[in-house]
Amino acid sequence: MSELKPISKEAIPRAIAKAERYRLLNEPWEAESICRDVLGADPGNQEALVMLLLSLTDQFGRRQAVSVNHAREILPQLRGEYERFYYAGVICERWGKVQVRSGTPGHIAYAWFREAMEFFEKATALSPPLNEDAILRWNACVRLMKGNTALKPNPADGTYEPSHDDEAPPR
Numbered sequence: 001m002s003e004l005k006p007i008s009k010e011a012i013p014r015a016i017a018k019a020e021r022y023r024l025l026n027e028p029w030e031a032e033s034i035c036r037d038v039l040g041a042d043p044g045n046q047e048a049l050v051m052l053l054l055s056l057t058d059q060f061g062r063r064q065a066v067s068v069n070h071a072r073e074i075l076p077q078l079r080g081e082y083e084r085f086y087y088a089g090v091i092c093e094r095w096g097k098v099q100v101r102s103g104t105p106g107h108i109a110y111a112w113f114r115e116a117m118e119f120f121e122k123a124t125a126l127s128p129p130l131n132e133d134a135i136l137r138w139n140a141c142v143r144l145m146k147g148n149t150a151l152k153p154n155p156a157d158g159t160y161e162p163s164h165d166d167e168a169p170p171r
Contacts, residue, residue: 007037012045019051028058049077053087061098068095082126086134089119093141106150113141113151 035052096112123134
């Protein structure tokens, strides 16, 4: 089998731009591959870590080999507490959307959106000046839940009860 070829540190900015283009072209696997090459040359590159996380979440529901836990593994590598909370919320929100599209019972997706909102609330408290991204994501979750009457707490007790077939939201 062939070995991977490393890229130079000088090539990183161009590679990151290319990874972003692949994400915009709806080819997240290509973006993921490029991000892994960048991280091979510069393991702590924050831009590549975020792009990798987003590329993985782009693949939710499209590639069974990519789960919510694959994206969560990147969170501890993010340097800022704001970033860890914000992207934890993004992971939960995007996984919740996959649950909605796949016809999973509404209380499961609801729990994912509520978990996302908790992370977005924590991120909001830490957000840099003029950065209201966490508020925008919070509002998107609220609108999505209001627009889908199936998204409600578990009717039994208002809490989430994971089955063996789905991944439980983080606690």
